[in-house]
Amino acid sequence: MFKEELHISKKTKRGILLLVFLCLVIIYTPRFLVWWHPSEKLKLTFQEKENKQRIAALSEKREANRKNSYKKKSKFHRPPAKFDPNAYTEKEWMALGLSEKQVGVVLKFTKNGIRSNEDLQRIFVISEELFELIKDSTVYPQKEYGAKNNFSEKKADPQKPQIVSVELNTADAQELEAIPGIGSYLSKMILERRAKLGGFVTKSQLLEIYRFDQEKLDAVDKYIRINPEIIEKLNINEVTIEQLKNHPYIEYKVANSIVKMRQQKGSYSRLDELKESVLINEELFQKLKPYVYL
DSSP states (O other), X not given: OHHHHHOOOHHHHHHHHHHHHHHHHHHHHHHHHHHHOHHHHHHHHHHHHHHHHHHHHHHHHHHHHHXXXXXXXXXXXXXXXXXXXGGOOHHHHHHTTOOHHHHHHHHHHHHHOOOSXXXXXXXTTSOHHHHHHHGGGBOOOHHHHHHHSSOSOOOOOTTSOOOOOEETTTOOHHHHHTSTTOOHHHHHXXXXXXXXXXXXXXXXXXXXXXXXXXXXHHHHGGGEEOOTTSOOOEETTTOOHHHHHTSTTOOHHHHHHHHXXXXXXXXXXXXXXXXXXXXXXXXXXXXXGGGEEO
């Protein structure tokens, strides 16, 4: 009788086995899914493909920008042969890539005669890129200059004091240092300031140089002169923010304002339209006026 009570029917056994199987399925199915992850793997593969496409598109865009930038910067040309910068004509300088206004500045320098590549490099309208292209093609026949441009040395007459008269927009370091009271330090500072400004318009601009005070200006005033036509100007209808902010008188906010107003207007028709910017007062406008044009 006891054996009969413990007897399990086949139907019950099947039910137990089915229950155990379902339990195993419930326990191991999540683990199996975690191990396999077919959908996530497919999603990751798609994401990787999309990222590669983005990277490729960015690379193409950067390459295109680089080529466009190179084309813009490659406006200068090598001279066809060796040349004397003092004998080059307006047409020949323009063939190297300079604008008509820039050539005008160069010719004013070469009119007084330049003797070396160092003198040539001091002409602020000749960029580093152009200088690198022409520096190995320049020749300077010194004997010719001695007769033509007064470069030959003259013995000083001890009976007569040597009077120095220097044009600030064309002078080199040696000429500046010949001015009484101007040593190598101030000479260097004057040349650096001239390059940043694009040239001097008034003698008082020397006061903007560190350690150059009114007493110093009064002392050298009779030895210096300025030709305000020999300056480099910025075309406000073409110049970029980057070019504007490099000028000592123009901060980034002012440069940005000038370009933004130009974009709104289409172009400037008068210089005094710059005063429409709240950042440009009358004093700043008068300082900028000699250095900009339409």
